[in-house]
Amino acid sequence: MWRLPTNQLCCIYRVPTSLREINNEAYTPRLVLIGPLHHALKAESRRSLRNTPDAKSIDYLNTEEIKKLYLSEFSGMLPRLGKTIDQFIKTIQQQEQAIRDSYSESTSWINSREFCDMILSDAVFILMFSWKCSLDLTARKGKTVAKRSGDPLLDVPCLEYNIKRDLLLLENQLPFYILHMLFHAIVPALFPDYTFHELVMRLFFSHQKRVLHAETFLHFTDLMRGVHVFSLPERDLTKQQAIKSMPCADQLYSMGVKFQAVKEDFSINVRIENGCLKIPTLCVDDHFEATLRNLAALEQCYYPHAPHVCNYLAFIDFLIDTDKDTELLAKKGIITGRVGKPSLVAEMVTKLGRGIYVDTPSCYSGIANRLNAYYNNRTNKSCSLIRTVCSIIQVKPK
Incomplete structure (x- = not known):
């Protein structure tokens, strides 16, 4: 009790x-x-x-x-x-x-x-x-x-x-x-x-x-x-918010975002520099899930106003949605260890975020906002280009 x-x-x-x-x-x-x-x-x-x-x-x-x-x-x-x-x-x-x-x-x-x-x-x-x-x-x-x-x-x-x-x-x-x-x-x-x-x-x-x-x-x-x-930089969280949406890794990559693995063990410090998303390596082994789940559980109970690991899991959950995302990040060296089937890794990451309540400012929201803006801008340009090409084809004399 x-x-x-x-x-x-x-x-x-x-x-x-x-x-x-x-x-x-x-x-x-x-x-x-x-x-x-x-x-x-x-x-x-x-x-x-x-x-x-x-x-x-x-x-x-x-x-x-x-x-x-x-x-x-x-x-x-x-x-x-x-x-x-x-x-x-x-x-x-x-x-x-x-x-x-x-x-x-x-x-x-x-x-x-x-x-x-x-x-x-x-x-x-x-x-x-x-x-x-x-x-x-x-x-x-x-x-x-x-x-x-x-x-x-x-x-x-x-x-x-x-x-x-x-x-x-x-x-x-x-x-x-x-x-x-x-x-x-x-x-x-x-x-x-x-x-x-x-x-x-x-x-x-x-x-x-x-x-x-x-x-x-x-x-x-x-x-x-x-x-x-410890690896996270100091950020003014009063200017941040919870992440509501973000494109997955494969979508970002298709729009020109680069991915780079950073060899920093136990780090959750994700950063974006010059259009390159730099992510500490995720060693997916037998203890990976147990460790992150217990850290998240501690935050849910003791650190509800500073759930940095929970926010990290939410960010990674947006990033890894399908086996294509897993394959891409493994190819880039971001996901390492005994990965197994990419679909199983994607499923495990999705489950990591279940049952976690996060409605506090996220230190990753600034990165998510930049990725959303970049993706939407590229998508709009692509759609505009497609519309232009289609209109040219329609008016082209036979």
């Missing part, structure tokens, strides 16, 4: 039904359950073992066992720092109400001890997984021959890949401030090469340096949104 009334700390939400019913899988964890919104799934998974367990329940329970191993390993590191696991539990207990207030739903059905144990287990899992992935990344960069660690989350690439996906889902979050409070002071002592902030950044952006500071995001979904929005 919703928490009523809402409070200023609330930043982690259950995805609205209007979005979830379009693609439930995009919002559902595959391997790891984090925080209270999916806590009940753990009990359901255990009950399923007594009947006919499904693969997803087994995956959840396997990851719960790995959480226990990570917690034991972390506890074994603490004595050399003169700390105990009880000190971390005490910190969580002191922050328990603030953590509970971070969620849009009441968590009163989880008793205090179970809640604090859950937060500790999930927080330590995130820390240890981030550290282990960072070590693995360093080994790969150094071309060290990989050895099996005995940890399936690292030894099986698809599992690591899906854990990272799960950690970005809106419903699957811990408030970042509690992670920072627990770990920022001890990480340099445990892992001298890193700060906790650096571990998090390397987890999601392994090949890039990101400038966002720990204080600037609420949780990992918000971090990912911040990285996308």
Whole structure:
């Protein structure tokens, strides 16, 4: 049930039904359950073992066992720092109400001890997984021959890949401030090469340096949104409006608009220069849809007056209408990755915009207005030319 009334700390939400019913899988964890919104799934998974367990329940329970191993390993590191696991539990207990207030739903059905144990287990899992992935990344960069660690989350690439996906889902979050409070002071002592902030950044952006500071995001979904929005230039949105219509890519191309791919990962900064529409590459892979859907869900709930990702999706939805548009953008290098059938990509992009309410000024409306004006002007000139040619043909003597 919703928490009523809402409070200023609330930043982690259950995805609205209007979005979830379009693609439930995009919002559902595959391997790891984090925080209270999916806590009940753990009990359901255990009950399923007594009947006919499904693969997803087994995956959840396997990851719960790995959480226990990570917690034991972390506890074994603490004595050399003169700390105990009880000190971390005490910190969580002191922050328990603030953590509970971070969620849009009441968590009163989880008793205090179970809640604090859950937060500790999930927080330590995130820390240890981030550290282990960072070590693995360093080994790969150094071309060290990989050895099996005995940890399936690292030894099986698809599992690591899906854990990272799960950690970005809106419903699957811990408030970042509690992670920072627990770990920022001890990480340099445990892992001298890193700060906790650096571990998090390397987890999601392994090949890039990101400038966002720990204080600037609420949780990992918000971090990912911040990285996308960071590339947008400052615009006076009071002079902008929502996009109502715009020609698709194939129509624009037929009228002389050029398209250029811009290699800016995680960027949504579309711009038009000298008749050329410059668009950051869209890597259409298994996580593309899930990531954008969860960022849009966060904006619908927490950033209704600054829905930059939602406005971006609306712009791309206008641009990609049919498989011809997909083929054109793929040819120009704007759409990359495992594209598959162009018609499927067009359908997926169309669905991304469904269930999203956007009626606020869009930072893309200026670009849309210029494209509309250019297209209409070219269309009018073409129609005028056709009428002129037809009239000449009609009056030409036989």
